[in-house]
Amino acid sequence: MVVDDAQFMRLRVTKLLTRYGHEVVEAENGEEAVRTYCLLKPDAVLMDITMPIKDGLTALSEIRQFDPQAKVIMLSALGQQAVVLQAMQRGARNFLVKPFDTERIIKAIQQVLKRCEK
Numbered sequence: 001m002v003v004d005d006a007q008f009m010r011l012r013v014t015k016l017l018t019r020y021g022h023e024v025v026e027a028e029n030g031e032e033a034v035r036t037y038c039l040l041k042p043d044a045v046l047m048d049i050t051m052p053i054k055d056g057l058t059a060l061s062e063i064r065q066f067d068p069q070a071k072v073i074m075l076s077a078l079g080q081q082a083v084v085l086q087a088m089q090r091g092a093r094n095f096l097v098k099p100f101d102t103e104r105i106i107k108a109i110q111q112v113l114k115r116c117e118k
């Protein structure tokens with residue numbers, strides 16, 4: 001699941017993941033992310049931090065409460081190190097700093113999915 005309030009970002013990441021054979025659902029804020037997660041239980045989540053209605057940190061906590069095994073990778077902007085640290089403490093598996101390159105996204109996803117199979 002790709003969660004970001006910026007449509008161009010969702011489009012970009014979805015396109016990339018689809019090209020690599022992943023099935024992707026999107027959410028445009030934290031609230032939609034939590035709802036969609038509970039419905040579909042996606043294998044992994046790419047989660048933006050700054051979003052309206054419900055931010056990524058809150059959504060991360062709620063998703064992990066629903067599913068303690070949830071694999072969430074945070075998408076952060078430069079200068080959000082403190083929030084990223086909080087996210088890791090709340091159970092995020094990894095983080096990617098924007099603007100990120102395609103190789104990093106794919107690598108991070110493959111890493112969490114590999115751990116998922118074990």
Ligand SMILES: [Mg+2]
Nearest residue numbers: 005048050051
């Ligand atoms: Mg944002």
